[in-house]
Every structure is written in structure tokens, then in C-alpha cells.
Amino acid sequence: MTINKIDGSTIRNMIISGANNLENNKNMVNSLNIFPVPDGDTGTNMSLTMSSAVKEINSLTNIDIHNVFEAAANGTLMGARGNSGVILSQIFRGFAKGVKKHDELSVAALADSFMEGSDTAYRAIMKPTEGTILTVIRETAEYAIREKDKNTDLIEFFEVLINKANEILDKTPEMLAVLKNAGVVDAGGKGLICILDGMIHALKTDSILALVEGGNKLESEHSQVQEFFNTEDITFGYCTEFFIKTDKIDLESYKDLLQDMGDSQVVVGGAGIVKVHIHTNNPGKVLETALQYGELSKIKIDNMREQHREMLDEMPVSQAVQAEPQKYGVVAVTMGGGIASIFKDLGVDEIIEGGQTMNPALRIL
Amino acid sequence: MPAKLSNKFGEIYISDDVLANIAGLATIECYGLVGMASKNAKDGLVVLLRRDNLNKGVKITTEGEDIIVDLFVIVKFGTKISTVADNIISKVKYTLENITGLKVKRVNLNIQGVRV
Known part of the structure; x- marks a missing residue:
């Protein structure tokens, strides 16, 4: 066609x-x-x-x-x-x-x-x-x-x-x-x-x-x-989501009100129901303000820092060394397979091929 | 007054000029913005600034480890100015905090003009 x-x-x-x-x-x-x-x-x-x-x-x-x-x-x-x-x-x-x-x-x-x-x-x-x-x-x-x-x-x-x-x-x-x-x-x-x-x-x-x-x-x-970003970098810790059953709400002024309480806010409304999503440090305060407009339903509050930490923990890590996290690791810089296998036998965690200079880039380490 | 950071070995002072330059460079990378404006618009004329004196469109006030940034900018006509402003503010705040380790308390954006 x-x-x-x-x-x-x-x-x-x-x-x-x-x-x-x-x-x-x-x-x-x-x-x-x-x-x-x-x-x-x-x-x-x-x-x-x-x-x-x-x-x-x-x-x-x-x-x-x-x-x-x-x-x-x-x-x-x-x-x-x-x-x-x-x-x-x-x-x-x-x-x-x-x-x-x-x-x-x-x-x-x-x-x-x-x-x-x-x-x-x-x-x-x-x-x-x-x-x-x-x-x-x-x-x-x-x-x-x-x-x-x-x-x-x-x-x-x-x-x-x-x-x-x-x-x-x-x-x-x-x-x-x-x-x-x-x-x-x-x-x-x-x-x-x-x-x-x-x-x-x-x-x-x-x-x-x-x-x-x-x-x-x-x-x-x-x-x-x-x-690549730290859990501490999350400024607002709680992802708060809920519906307000109301028809007497001015969305714009409500948005302004929420503006000071957090970020990533989404407020959408229609037909007597308003959906609110906001990242905040004071979920209680957000709910309190919302209560003035009407009944709340489907309230969901997630601790994002916790989620982020869990996500990091669960993350499949690409390198074999990091598969079992340990406090200290031993890395040997070697040249040639023979020496490498000796080090391996000694219980070294990771072997890096030193190349000609025996001075590998810090990034590889 | 330069912003001050301290660690156990001593103190780090970052001059306002440096902060202004970082803020200026971060600002001009933002979408929707066509230029920085001179803050000394005594005669009421807003002047588009060239790259080398960018920091004239930035005013830095420091309170210990907190920085307050005032930006004077010109935006493009036909963009949603409120959103562009939000973007600029978050970009400048993020860049400054990320690079210097200081805390940005406020970023005030003054839109001095629109260009068609």
C-alpha cells in the first residue's frame, strides 16, 4: 500500500x-x-x-x-x-x-x-x-x-x-x-x-x-x-498519591498551595474527582490540606528513599567480584597467565592485566 | 562575601564571581532562554550580554554556606515562560550544588524581556 x-x-x-x-x-x-x-x-x-x-x-x-x-x-x-x-x-x-x-x-x-x-x-x-x-x-x-x-x-x-x-x-x-x-x-x-x-x-x-x-x-x-545518583539526593522522600472527591475546588489555586510542599506534583481533575500526585516530605500536611476539599480515597504513600535503596540492593551487578559484596577486596595487577593463576590460588578477588606499563587506569581498578 | 565551606583540614572559600560564572554558564544551557540581561539597567534599557561578561546577569548573595542566586534573563517568545523558568531554576540549583557542594537556598529568576 x-x-x-x-x-x-x-x-x-x-x-x-x-x-x-x-x-x-x-x-x-x-x-x-x-x-x-x-x-x-x-x-x-x-x-x-x-x-x-x-x-x-x-x-x-x-x-x-x-x-x-x-x-x-x-x-x-x-x-x-x-x-x-x-x-x-x-x-x-x-x-x-x-x-x-x-x-x-x-x-x-x-x-x-x-x-x-x-x-x-x-x-x-x-x-x-x-x-x-x-x-x-x-x-x-x-x-x-x-x-x-x-x-x-x-x-x-x-x-x-x-x-x-x-x-x-x-x-x-x-x-x-x-x-x-x-x-x-x-x-x-x-x-x-x-x-x-x-x-x-x-x-x-x-x-x-x-x-x-x-x-x-x-x-x-x-x-x-x-x-548514578545517591539516595540522599532525593529531596522529597514520600511519593504521595490520592483522590479527592469534590466539586468545589479550584485546581490552579490548589496547585499553588501544593507547590510549596514538594515537587513532581501532578493534579488532574474532572467530574467531581481530583487526582493528586506529589513528592513531599510532609505527606500528612498534604493530606490535611486536601481534606478541606472533600473525602479522600485510594491514598498511597511510598517512601522513595527506601524504594531507591532497595532498588540499588537488588541491582544485578555486572562484575563478578561485586556479586558477593564484601568489605575489603584484593586486586592484583599482574602480567601473564601464570602469575595470574598463582594470585588466584592465593585468594585474590580480581586480577587485572597490567599491560606493558603495569600501571592500569584507575577506572579499571 | 565569598561562600565558605569547611572540612577538617581547613576552609574553602568560593568567590561570588566564580559562583556567578557557574550559574551563568548553567543558565545559558537552558532551553527557552535566548540571553542574559544586564542587571544594572539604570536607564531602563535591557542589554543582551555577550558570553564573556555573562556574570553581569547573575547576582549572588551568600549567607554562610547558603547561596541565593538572582538571574536576569531574556526568554524566547512562544515558549511557556513558567515552565522555562522552572527548568532554569532547577538546572541552576542542581549544577551549583553539584559542582560546589554548597547549598542553594533560593534561585530568583527575573525575566527582563522576550525576544520574538
Whole structure:
């Protein structure tokens, strides 16, 4: 099946699928979050930003491509959360601007909108850090412009773009040392690719990618990132979540109230029920304030420091020495297999090949 | 007054200029921000600062081991300013605390202009 142009309702499905796919994978994206501040919320932030776009799109009555992109741009702008959210909103603003130059969404228009998205995103920063979502969108856009004449089928074109985007994402650790040290790719870039993956799914199947209850399972290889920040670095210790049954609450002023009590707060409401999520040091105080508005239900409070410690303890450690934690370890620097095996017999925990200088890098030790 | 850290061997003083430079560099890496503005806008004109005198857009006040940072910035039109501000504040706080080991008490952000 070849598709040469996309109409409004398809692009709507694509954006919704993109948002859903991101929501499904947000835990994975969260676990990659190490830059600029390792607070593990990139996936959540991007997903909330996208869901605001979806809400805006769903309220449209006239679905043509310009309207849909305009709504997505507005939605992401209003709902932007976190760095990645703001960047995403700029990308969508650029998309909307790029599409405006064309009457229909063809390969050329798609390439233009990518380029415009990247340009707009770059205009809002003084000193771009490469190796982030910005790099991913820029290089993908540049590639799109180069390739746009070779392809007329949008599915093929989109696939080529996603492959390119993945390729660049894999290179992000080379560009940004923080990522390399933690052994991860950029979280924002990964989030963007999740969105694109969702979009192509919708384009291929002409249906909306469904939400998975509880999200996709976390791939274990990424969870190790958390190792890189200390339990003590968690400023607010208790993850508090509950529902308030009320219809006399002003969400905005309630949010302001919560602002001082912690961070990572999410307050969403509708139809007589308000869901609250906050990281705080005073869960009691938060609940107390909430009680003024109405009945509370499904209260859940987790000690995040404890969780984090447990996570660190359970972490499968890659090196054999560390498999059985012990207070002291003996490491021998040797040359040649014979001496190494003598040391092994003497009960040395780990042998390092000294090489010519017999002076191995501190990192290996 | 320079910020002071002490350990069992002695004391470490970090001058306000150094803190201002770190804060300035952290700030300009933030998304949504197009420049630092001079805080001495006597004549009411906001001047976009060049890279080498970045620290003019940063005011540092130290109280022992606590730092209070005032930033004067210009943001890009068409971004959600409140979110951009949140991002800048958390980035600056994280970077300063991470690099210097001092405690950042407050980061105040003054948005002096928007650029289209």
C-alpha cells in the first residue's frame, strides 16, 4: 500500500498514537533521564505535554491538517512540562508552521515541517547542548530534506526517517559525556522516537495505537541509571498519591498551595474527582490540606528513599567480584597467565592485566 | 562575601564571581532562554550580554554556606515562560550544588524581556 498524502483524520490518529506510545513507554524514558537534572521525569513530562495536545485535538470539529497541527502546537504549548516538554512544544509549533506552506501533507511537506520544527526548536536556545532531543530532531530533519526527492511513499519515507533518528539517538552518548558516563542514550530523544514510532504505527494500520495498562515493562538494562545518583539526593522522600472527591475546588489555586510542599506534583481533575500526585516530605500536611476539599480515597504513600535503596540492593551487578559484596577486596595487577593463576590460588578477588606499563587506569581498578 | 565551606583540614572559600560564572554558564544551557540581561539597567534599557561578561546577569548573595542566586534573563517568545523558568531554576540549583557542594537556598529568576 502506498500513501502519497495524509489527511487530517489520519494525522490526528497519528499524533494520538504517538502520545499513547509515549505514555506506554514513559517509565523506560524516565529511567534514562540523566541530563540536565537527573530527576527521572522526562517521560512523564513529555507524556503529559503530549496528552495536552491530544485533548486539544480531540476538541476539534473541523479536522484538516492545518487545524490538527495548530491544535497540537497549542496543546503542547499550554501543557508543556519540563525541558523536554517545552522543546516538544517548539517542535510542534515548527511543524504547524512548516505544514502551513503546503495544501496537503506529502513527503515534501513532511520534510519541510521537520526542518521547520527543528529550526523553531533551535531558535529558542542560546547555547544548544548537542547530544539531546535537539540533535535528534535536527539531524533527522536535515536527512529528510536530503531524501525527500527519492521517495513518494510516506510510509517508506517515515520509516527511513525513524531509522535515521534511531541512528542519531545511538550516537548521543558520544556527544554528551554525562550520557556516556551513565551508559544511556538521551531520554528526550528516546521520547521523541517513541512518538514517531506511535505515529508510523497509526499510518500503517490506519488505527490508533492503544494504551497499555500500567505501561510497558521496564527493560532492566536501563534501570541501572538510578545507580548514578545517591539516595540522599532525593529531596522529597514520600511519593504521595490520592483522590479527592469534590466539586468545589479550584485546581490552579490548589496547585499553588501544593507547590510549596514538594515537587513532581501532578493534579488532574474532572467530574467531581481530583487526582493528586506529589513528592513531599510532609505527606500528612498534604493530606490535611486536601481534606478541606472533600473525602479522600485510594491514598498511597511510598517512601522513595527506601524504594531507591532497595532498588540499588537488588541491582544485578555486572562484575563478578561485586556479586558477593564484601568489605575489603584484593586486586592484583599482574602480567601473564601464570602469575595470574598463582594470585588466584592465593585468594585474590580480581586480577587485572597490567599491560606493558603495569600501571592500569584507575577506572579499571 | 565569598561562600565558605569547611572540612577538617581547613576552609574553602568560593568567590561570588566564580559562583556567578557557574550559574551563568548553567543558565545559558537552558532551553527557552535566548540571553542574559544586564542587571544594572539604570536607564531602563535591557542589554543582551555577550558570553564573556555573562556574570553581569547573575547576582549572588551568600549567607554562610547558603547561596541565593538572582538571574536576569531574556526568554524566547512562544515558549511557556513558567515552565522555562522552572527548568532554569532547577538546572541552576542542581549544577551549583553539584559542582560546589554548597547549598542553594533560593534561585530568583527575573525575566527582563522576550525576544520574538
